[in-house]
Amino acid sequence: AFIVNAHAEGVRLGGLESKMGIKASDTRAVFFENVKVPVEDRLGGVGGGFKIALEILNSGRLGLAAGSARGTREIMRIAMEHARTREQFGRPIGSFEMIQKKVAQAAVDCYAIDAAWMLTSSMVDRGGIDFSLETAACKVFGSELAFRTSNEALQIAGGIGYSKEYPYEQSVRDSRINLIFEGTNEILRALIALSGLQQPGEHLKAIGKAFKAPLRSLGVLGSYLAGRAKRQVTKPPITQAHPALAAEADMIASNVHDLALGVERVLMKHGKAVIERQYLQERMANAAIDIYLSIAVLSRATAAIHRAGEEPAAAEDLDMARLFIPMAMRRARRHIRALANNQDARLTAVASRAMETGELAPVPETDR
Ligand SMILES: Cc1cc2nc3c(=O)[nH]c(=O)nc-3n(C[C@H](O)[C@H](O)[C@H](O)COP(=O)(O)OP(=O)(O)OC[C@H]3O[C@@H](n4cnc5c(N)ncnc54)[C@H](O)[C@@H]3O)c2cc1C
Structure with missing residues (x-):
């Protein structure tokens, strides 16, 4: 990274963009042609x-x-x-x-x-x-x-x-x-999904190697299979939530558990090709976003009850949590289920047909 003096030779500003909104903020293209940047204008080390x-x-x-x-x-x-x-x-x-x-x-x-x-x-x-x-x-x-x-x-x-x-x-x-x-929100959803997949992906890669040499890797396989069996039945504990929000905490724990299993299945089925599976990435990201927001709500409402000293005094926060978390967790559950049961091939068929022909959908009979 480096700083460029806006008045340096070779720096040219494009015209002011005429935008649909945020008009108080100037937006222009910036062109750099053979601009020389002195070494003291570098930020941090090379490669950083x-x-x-x-x-x-x-x-x-x-x-x-x-x-x-x-x-x-x-x-x-x-x-x-x-x-x-x-x-x-x-x-x-x-x-x-x-x-x-x-x-x-x-x-x-x-x-x-x-x-x-x-x-x-x-x-x-x-x-x-x-x-x-x-x-x-x-x-x-x-x-x-x-x-x-x-x-x-x-x-x-x-x-x-x-x-x-x-x-x-x-x-x-x-x-x-x-x-x-x-x-863009598309790129950020891909970022959330693919970064989230990295750790389980590396773990499964090690397991994959172990399966190729099972005799030498009995320990790795044993702990993986035991861990997997345990993960199938146990939810992650959420210990800090206020008891008044126990049902909501349980919904979050169930979704965290189901998403982890769903992600594992996606990785086992698609391996590295998951990079191309954006329908799945979008669902994983949407579920992860709703889970994160729900955890934040649980934490905020729990803190509000503790601060108020009693539940009735935190009624507003409780209402918020009791509405938001079930709604968000229903959305998350739908996305997680659709990791396995979906119409993705049909979506691709419809989108490809539309983009090949340039006609979005079959032309109305009255227009033919
Ligand atoms: C008002 C305004 C101010 C801005 N200010 C700045 C600024 O200060 N600094 C700066 O660096 N930039 C700035 N930008 C640029 C802005 O960050 C980019 O417009 C934005 O990142 C999208 O890039 P793009 O326009 O090239 O769209 P594209 O990359 O062409 O994307 C077009 C569409 O395709 C989708 N898409 C692209 N790649 C993929 C993919 N792999 N998978 C799925 N979908 C994909 C995108 O999500 C988007 O919906 C500004 C833009 C505007 C409009």
Whole structure:
């Protein structure tokens, strides 16, 4: 990594991009032509640049997640004020359950992303741990939450939501970029899945070698098979959760257990070719993100109960945890099941056919 003086010879800025959102932030291409960089402008040692770049991306992703949470809160604050005051059918629209559902969903998801970025920030502060998966999980969840909620806020506003006079359309435009920069959400899902696969993959490689020379490797195989048998029936213990959240802790433990077994099966079936299996990567990443967010929520709500001294005083946190964790764990379970039972071959057939012909789906009979 190195620093380049913006006024150095050979550095040229492209024109200002005309963007759909975040217009207060200038975006331009930067061209470097035979630029000379003096050795004192090098950051760190030679070959260490990639690590520096990753660390910068890590902190950027965490900031983006926290910013998305704050943006979500602000646009919903405006939408809720509208829902309180706008009357239809003789009552405020906020009294209708379809509007309340949007508010409640945004609230629990906002609680969850706040829990996750705070937990991840504490890891960053403690130092000495690789937190790239956690920051990626926060970025993916936070960016999708802010965009989804901006759309829902606009929907709560109804027709005026579509008008530039109100902040909803700007929120939709501004929040859209978060799914693209600091690593697109597709790339981050692949990163989460493939990094998560690394350790079990190395373990299974050692086991694979042991199977080739079983007599010399009885110890390795014995402990693997014993460990596998144990893993089939035992869930990881979650010991620190408040007893009021025991059921939610158990749901998380079940999903951690099932995901570990699912990952092992994927690796045994696909081996290195898993690098090409993005349907599976996406499911593993989605399950891992929901599990991480759920653990963060469990931890935040547990701390809130301890702080309050009694459950009723932490009723709001308990509601959040009791809504978010079962919802997230249902999603995770669906993704884990689909690692084995899916329609992936058919998805590929449909996508390939569409891209080969350029026609998305069969043309309506009326257009033929
Ligand atoms: C407003 C704005 C500000 C920016 N600021 C900066 C900045 O400050 N610094 C900087 O370095 N960059 C910046 N960028 C660049 C930004 O990081 C990239 O646009 C982004 O990483 C995506 O790269 P790309 O545009 O080349 O898209 P592509 O890489 O072409 O991707 C296009 C689509 O294909 C998907 N895709 C690509 N590869 C794969 C794969 N292997 N598997 C599955 N899907 C895949 C992507 O997820 C995406 O959906 C900025 C961009 C914008 C729009």
